[in-house]
Each structure stands twice: as C-alpha cells, then as structure tokens.
Amino acid sequence: MGLLDVLDEKLGDGLENLLCAHHARRLRKLGWGAVFGSESGWWTPRRPVRTGNRVRVLVDGHEVLPAIAEAIGSARKSVHLAGWCASPDFRLTREPGSPTLRELLASAAERVPVRVLLWAGPPVPMFEPTRKRVLASRREFTRDSAVRCEIDARERTLHCHHEKIVVVDDEIAFVGGMDLTAVEGDRHDTPTHPPREPLGWHDLGTRLEGPIVADVAEHFRARWQEIAKEELPPVTPPPPAGSSSAQLVRTIPERTYDFIPDGEFSLLDSYLRALRAASRLVYIENQFLWSPEVTEILLDKLRNPPHPDFRVVLVLPRKPSNGADTTRGQLGRLLDADDGNHRLVAATLSSHDGAKSSSVYVHAKLAIVDDRWLSLGSANLNEHSLFNDTEVNVVTDDAEITRDTRLRLWSEHLQCPVDDVSGPAHEVVDRLWRGTLDASGEHRVTALPGVSRRAGRLQGPLRGLLVDG
Numbered sequence: 001m002g003l004l005d006v007l008d009e010k011l012g013d014g015l016e017n018l019l020c021a022h023h024a025r026r027l028r029k030l031g032w033g034a035v036f037g038s039e040s041g042w043w044t045p046r047r048p049v050r051t052g053n054r055v056r057v058l059v060d061g062h063e064v065l066p067a068i069a070e071a072i073g074s075a076r077k078s079v080h081l082a083g084w085c086a087s088p089d090f091r092l093t094r095e096p097g098s099p100t101l102r103e104l105l106a107s108a109a110e111r112v113p114v115r116v117l118l119w120a121g122p123p124v125p126m127f128e129p130t131r132k133r134v135l136a137s138r139r140e141f142t143r144d145s146a147v148r149c150e151i152d153a154r155e156r157t158l159h160c161h162h163e164k165i166v167v168v169d170d171e172i173a174f175v176g177g178m179d180l181t182a183v184e185g186d187r188h189d190t191p192t193h194p195p196r197e198p199l200g201w202h203d204l205g206t207r208l209e210g211p212i213v214a215d216v217a218e219h220f221r222a223r224w225q226e227i228a229k230e231e232l233p234p235v236t237p238p239p240p241a242g243s244s245s246a247q248l249v250r251t252i253p254e255r256t257y258d259f260i261p262d263g264e265f266s267l268l269d270s271y272l273r274a275l276r277a278a279s280r281l282v283y284i285e286n287q288f289l290w291s292p293e294v295t296e297i298l299l300d301k302l303r304n305p306p307h308p309d310f311r312v313v314l315v316l317p318r319k320p321s322n323g324a325d326t327t328r329g330q331l332g333r334l335l336d337a338d339d340g341n342h343r344l345v346a347a348t349l350s351s352h353d354g355a356k357s358s359s360v361y362v363h364a365k366l367a368i369v370d371d372r373w374l375s376l377g378s379a380n381l382n383e384h385s386l387f388n389d390t391e392v393n394v395v396t397d398d399a400e401i402t403r404d405t406r407l408r409l410w411s412e413h414l415q416c417p418v419d420d421v422s423g424p425a426h427e428v429v430d431r432l433w434r435g436t437l438d439a440s441g442e443h444r445v446t447a448l449p450g451v452s453r454r455a456g457r458l459q460g461p462l463r464g465l466l467v468d469g
Helices: 003-029 061-073 101-109 131-142 212-228 266-277 292-303 324-338 383-388 399-414 425-438 455-467
Strands: 050-059 079-083 114-119 148-152 165-168 172-176 200-202 204-209 244-252 281-285 311-315 344-352 357-362 366-369 373-377 391-396 445-447
Touching: 003 292, 003 383, 050 061, 050 212, 050 391, 050 399, 061 101, 061 165, 061 172, 061 204, 079 101, 079 212, 101 114, 101 131, 114 131, 114 212, 131 148, 148 212, 165 212, 172 212, 172 373, 172 391, 200 344, 204 212, 204 373, 212 244, 212 391, 244 266, 244 383, 266 292, 266 366, 266 373, 266 383, 266 391, 292 311, 292 324, 311 324, 311 425, 324 344, 344 425, 366 399, 373 399, 399 425, 425 445
Parallel strands: 079 114, 114 148, 200 357, 281 311, 311 344
Antiparallel strands: 050 204, 050 244, 079 165, 165 172, 172 204, 244 391, 281 366, 344 357, 344 445, 366 373, 373 391
C-alpha cells in the first residue's frame, strides 16, 4: 500500500468516525442512544411484536403488482396508499385493457374512501419526482373522482418520504420496496428477467394479514391526520390470520411530525441487533450499502467469524442511482477484512438471452440472518434510510418463511432448481455462488465491477455530515 493509499484510508476512516459520532450524539439526545450498544437479538424492544400473522413474501413485479391491484379492486371499507412516488398512468398489470392506477383507485373510490399520501418532491428540481410532477399527479388522481390525495412536504433537507405501503380495509397491508410508478425504471419484471432496455428490475414486497396490519394502518393514519387534517377512526386490530410473529419498524426523523416529535429509529435498532446476532449467514439484497454503522458490524464478523461456516452474501446493483463510489469503497473494506478467506460474496444481477444482455437493477431492500430473521421494506442501508427519510420495514422471525424466501431468491439468481440451493448455506455459497462468479459465460449472477479500496467511500460520510442536522 502506497503513501497515497494510506492517507486516503486514514481520511476515509476519520470522516466515517465523525459521522458515526454525530449520529450517536444526535440519537442520544433523542433517547435512542441504546441503538449503538452491544445488545443483539431478533426484535427491537421499542416496537410491539404481533403474533398470529400471515406473511407472504412477493418476489418481483409479476407477484407484487397484481397482488396490490387485486386487493384494491376488492376493497370493501377503505384504501390507503403512501409512497415516494405514484403515477396515475401506471398500470399494475399488463393484460389488455388493464386499468391505470388512477382508474383503479377512482373505481374503488365509488364505493369506499380512498386516500393517497405522496411525498411532495424536492423543493428544487434536483431529482425525481419533481414537485411539478407530484402536483400534476395529484390533479390527475383527483380529477372527476372521489379519491383524496395529499402531498407531504415535511422532509428533512435533501431527504424524502421513502416508504411504500398500501392498506386495504385495515385488514390487508403491503409493505415493501415497490413504487407504483415507472419513474426511474420499469417495475414490471419476472423471475426470468429477460433482457430489457434500459435495464431490468428486481424488487420485493410483502402481503400481510393479521394483527400486524393494524400497525401499518395506524402509521398511515397518524401521518394522514397530521397532513390532511382529517380525523380517521381508530384502527381495530384484525383477528389472527396465521402463525407468524411480525414487527413493524420505522425511521421517522425528529421534528417531522407532532405525533412523534423526537422521531423513531427502530428500523436501525432492528438491523443492528440482528446483524450482531448473526452466527452463520448474512444475506443482503439492497440498492445501497454505505452505512458505516452496518458495515462496521460486518467488518468485525469477517475479521472474527462467529463460526467456521459464517458467510456474507451481498446482492447490489451494478450502478446504483447514486452513492456508487461510496458502496464500492465499503466493499473494498469488506474484502480487505475477509482477507482471502472467501467468506464474502459481492454480486450483482444481469440478464442474457444469447443475443442481448442488460443489467438487472437491484431495488430490493431485504436482509436475512441465519435463516431465522427477515427484514423487508423500503429502507436502504445508507444514512438516508436509517436516519433521515421516513421508512417502513416488516420483520419476522418465522424460520420457514425466512428460509423459503432465501431459497426462492437463490434459485432465481443462480438459475437452478430450489433443490440445488437447499443444502447447508455455506456449502451453497462456496460451490454455487462463488463458482458462478468465477466461471466464464453468461450467468445472471456476476461479480460487482470496479470495487474500490480507496476513499470513494468518502462521498457518503461527507454528504451525511453536510445535510444531516
């Protein structure tokens, strides 16, 4: 390592330490300082754990979008939707004659109240969705219909309302990463991921039934009442619908809403506890990976493996919409910590059909630990999602759902039957994941290009220090 590399690394470490110290001071003042302790486990004590739920994990647009459309079309009491962006002309299914989102909601609004809560967009048109676009969407959603649509401009500087939730009849809820729009990418895709221009799209969602739905509904209700100034009836928890325990975890920055003035950071707490508890496997699909709070735990696990079979598998986009250098820099640190022991796999997805190829954009926000803990929702692993955007994830410790989800995803990505990925996780990682990355040819799983061992990772900490108040 040359002198420039040493200086570069020292500068990167110094800035990350400053950012982590800033986050720790901020959360201590808000009563969330324990997040940075050493406690581990499958649940954060700051949110209720609900039993008796049915949790269904939906993979890719071909499962997520029709399920949402079906639920809205069957609504009997109410439809509530909150998102980063929703487009009136977006079609949730591609069958001939399928309605647009505006038509679907307007039809539902003829029989039940329909409420849509959208982020207002950035104050200046630096990135999508612009406020002009959001205002136009609001006019179109409400044109000649009974749909109520409100826009929420209570974002922190350079941050947003990023959650993606749908609640139908206060009995069914959807929590995930799927936006109901084609802005920045076409969400419609299948597990086969045929080559598409400009790129394919991999995403995940959950369909929830049972008492956990009340927590999603209450979250929407609290935001709506404050923004729309409309009082909604109290949420009645639905009866048990399954056997899974689940917990709703959130990021809500302080001084955003009167209903929770000191904010909530249970999503960060949940992630850090579960990662500290990891002993055999950490599997992450995420759009970004540049939170130093998260990577420090992974670095320690790679340097001091809790078990000889411990493995980390990361599935990230080839070129994220921003923060690429920051993610690459963190990957360089993780590879250094692995130090040739082959416990870490860092991959991206692409698609080939023999004649054409394209990237598959990883927009999913999923983590699995030891096949015992699963978190899925809207949160990326960066300072935006863990500290400054509003986010919602659902967590379960249902081992059957967790393992089944991992096997489905590994089967999809490695393009092989579920039986082929059903063996011990470390053996599958070493034989199939690493073997596929090392092999030549056109595979869906490919190595992440251009991993940086230098201070490309500085962009994230610098941005965080500048805009994180």
